[in-house]
Amino acid sequence: MKNLLILLILVSLSITLKGQSIKFEKAALSDTASLTKAMQNLAKDYLQQSQIKGQNIEPNDLYLIEILAGKYERAIKTIQSTRDGVSGQNGHPDKLPYELFAKAKIKQSEKQTGFETAYRKVLSDYLENCSDQLLSSVNIVLTTNDQVAHFTNQFKENYTKASGPAITQEEALTLLKSYFLYQVFHRTEPIVFGEIKREQNRRYHIERKLIISPIDSAEISVTVVRKRGTGPLPAILTFTIYADSSNINQAILPASKGYVGVLATSRGKGLSNDSIEPYKHEHNDVYAVIDWISKQPWNNGKVGMFGGSYNGFAQWASMKDSVPPALKTIVPCVSAAPGIDVPMENNIFYNFPYKWISYVTANKYLYHTDFQRWNNLQNAWFQSGAPYNKMDSIDGTPNPLFHEWISHPSYDSYWQSMIPYKDEFAHINIPILNITGYYDDGQRGAMYYYNQHLKYNPDAEDYLVIGPWDHWGAQTTPGANLRGYQLDKAAQIDIQNQLIFDWFDYILKGKKKPAILKDKVNFEVMGANKWMHKPSVAAMSNETDTFYLGSHQSNGHYTLLSKKPQKEYLNLQVDLADRTKQNNADYYPWPIVADSINLNDGLVFISKPFQKDKIMNGSFTGELTIVSNKKDFDYSVTLYELTPEGKYFHLSYYIGRASYAKSREIRELLTPNKETTITFDNTRIVSKKMSKGSRLVVIINGNKNPYAQINYGTGKDVSTESIEDANAPLLLKISTDSKINIPIWNEE
Known part of the structure; x- marks a missing residue:
């Protein structure tokens, strides 16, 4: 669901009317006219009671109540008053769906016409005034990504719970909000899709067809979008498994930027009648589509690719055997790497x-x-x-x-057959722009491609841009706030509409290189509001702060030491049979900035306050000297900055399986009760200025929660183990000479 809708649904109640009630005469759900009247009366009474009692309604609630009460002019003014300092979505005004809805209701009254006619006129006027770029994103703003059924069910559920002749103010507001979403999108989405399609066809020649792969006769569904009146142009391809009506944006956008936009979907999707088999065939199918594009009269022989997640994977997969001759560049964002970061990470x-x-x-x-x-x-x-x-x-x-x-469960030939493997990266010699984020779920996949490419082709023209973005933000336009962290202004760049197409213009049209690409690795320093540029990932740091595990315990946590202590063992016990408690359930960075964290889960280590500002740049690594009572275990290491203000800032984390510590391809079981050393380095890159007075927090834990496999440590295939295999609790004796290495950039 889009961020705009999430904010609307989850916004907290903003008025303090507890203990008060409002009259509510309930109508039958099947009686549309009576239901509309009942909800309008509820909205009017809500406004009236708030006014009588002198209680303010927060603007983000007020406008929707005004719309439901029929106060459309007032609602538009309220909406416009909320836009100060608020960036819109994809260049469109904030709360656009609701303003258009209110304007249509006004026109309906003025013209004495039906709502559908009035809304179609208001919408078509807006669409005609959109630039090509704005038109390419308008359906993202005006539709709900198939959430209308959810809104309908949510309203019906709230309506069924409400019982007259009076309900509380809190119940009324919840009911009004759910009815508002249901009303707006239930009534507008069918019109929106039709009008956008009409406007797209007015500006572009859109062709949908089925092509047959010459490699193995696979059927592949393709959509081509060309600006009317143009000749042969470079083509920009998106290859995706996500086949739905909104995907055409990925072809409309390139067409709006002076290219031919091509959208192709995985075999079995769209017009294709083949079986749907994710990840298995892209190395052949994408190659076939690129070859087909290069032979079309509207293409000048040059093809580029862009897209995120699965669409990023498809770009790398296309070059597994060889680079398609017409493929001149790719821009993979947050790229999924099967077997590396999905469906498993560190096995x-x-x-x-x-x-x-x-x-x-x-x-x-x-x-x-x-x-x-x-x-x-x-x-x-x-x-x-x-x-x-x-x-x-x-x-x-x-x-x-x-x-x-x-x-x-190992990274074997099954996974290796899907994407370039080892020296198959060596023949990839086209310019590449990789984009990912510090909080991107697929960062380790994106970095796998980047690191392996440069390992096997050190002279490759391969750039990396990384900043404080998540999986969505790093392939579109990141919002100003991410999970409670306010992004620096420097990090608020338009990735999808500007950076990506500046790159295409550079490679395919000979224009200037994007200014942000001052070196091969380009990253934003959180808290410093600046970009840094280095020739490699290794060059991001020029020092390492090494911390050891102190045995002294105070206030429920241990100390992180900068000097190696005398060797002792700390015990971490995880009862794998106990379902009343979870372990490592909070490793995921949501929120990124928190007032508190769970200090009773795992072993918690906290350093002394930093004597000066520090910039953590890169991926942390570690080495755990450990004795386990089982043949295997899954573990995690999570890092926070504890700021002088007492906030916990999530920096990075690692989750891995001990038996794959040496290689993701070969499982090597532990000998119970024998000391071993486990190293880890496949952790998430981060760049963050940590303030003087801050402290580093490290949490070492076992993994037992509903979000991933549970490793019971028998040495059998983990997928076949059950709680019956739990036996004695997992006991890890972790030596204090274990260490955590933090990459630092020293500016002095």
Whole structure:
């Protein structure tokens, strides 16, 4: 769901009317006219009671109540008053769907016409005045990504709970909000899709067709978008598995920038009748599409590619065997790397890819279902203690691809066949711009491609741009606030609309290189509001702060030491059979800045206050000297900055499986009760200025929660283990000479 809608749904109640009630005469849900009147009366009474009692309604609630009460002119003024200092979405005004809705209601009254006619006129006027770039993103702003059914169900649920003749003010506001979302998007989305399509066809020649791959006769669905009246141009291709109506934006956008936009979808999607098999065929299918593009009269022989996540993976996959001759550059953002960061990371399978399988394979487009189903499933699995491979049995729907995936827990030939592997990176010799974020879920996949490419082709023209963005922000236009962290102004760049196409103009049209690319590695320093530029990832830091694990305990935590202490052992115990407690459930950086964290989960180490400002630049590494009572275990290391103001700033984290510490390709079990050294380095890159007086917080923990596999330590295939294999609690004796290495940039 889009950020705008999330903010609207989750905004806290802003008026203090507890204990008060408002009259509510309930109508039957099936009686549309009476229901509309009942909700309008509720909105009017809400406004009236607030006015009588002199209680202010927060503007982000006020405008929607005014719209429902029929106060449309007032609502528009309220909406406009909320825009000061608020950036819109993709260049469109903030709260645009609601302003257009209110304007249509006014026109409906003035012209004595139906709402559909009035809204179509208001919308078409807005669309005609949009630039090509704004038109390419307008459906993102005006539609809900298939959430109308959710809004409908949410309203009906709230309406059923409400009972007259009076409800509380809190209940009234919740009901009004849910009715508002249901009303606005239920009534406008069908019109929006139709009018946008009409305007697109007026400006562009849009062709949808099915092409047949000469490699293996696969059917691939392709959409081509060309600005009317143009000749042969470079083509920009997006290849995706996410086939739905909004994807055409990825072809409209290049066409609006002076290119031919091409959207292709994975075999089995769209017009294709083949089987849907994620990740398996892109190395052939993308190559075939690029070859087809190069032979079309509207292409000048040059093709570029862009896109994020799966679409980033597809770009790298296309070059596995060789680089397509017409492919001149790629811009992979937040690129997924199968077997590296999805569906497993450091050989631990996460749970979220399970639901992703249904999302992309259940039909030719996308399968939208209730989030609660997946949340209930992972919690039910966790509480049951069932083996991981019984997940679909608990769900009640067979999932063959899930079983296929978990049957390959090592990075073996199954995963290696999907993307370039080792010296297959050597022949990739086209310019590349990689983009990812410090808080991108797929950062380790994106960095795998980048690091491997330069390892096997050191002279490659491969650039990296990384900043304080998440998986979505690093492939679009990042918002000003990310999970409670206010981005520096320097980090608020338009990635999708500006940086990416400045790069294409540089490579495909001979224009100037984007100014931000002053060196091969370009990164924003959080808290310093500046960019740094280095020739390599290794050059991001010029010092290392090494910390050891102190045995002295105070206020529930241990100390981090800068000098190696006398060797002792600290005990970390995880009862894998206990479902009343989770371990490492809070490693994920949400929020990024918090007032407090759980200091009772795992072993917590805190350093002394820094004597001067420090810039942490790069990926932290570590070395744990450890004795385990089991043959294997999963563990985590999470880093925070504890600021002088008492805030916890999430820096980075690592989750891994001990038996794959030496290689993700070969499992090497531990000898129980024998000391071993486990090293780790595949951690998330971050750049953050840490203030004088701040302290470093390190949490070492075992992994037992509903979000990933649970490793019971028997040495068997982890997917087959169950709570019956838990036996004695996992006991880790961690030596104090274990160390955590923090990469630092010293500006002195």
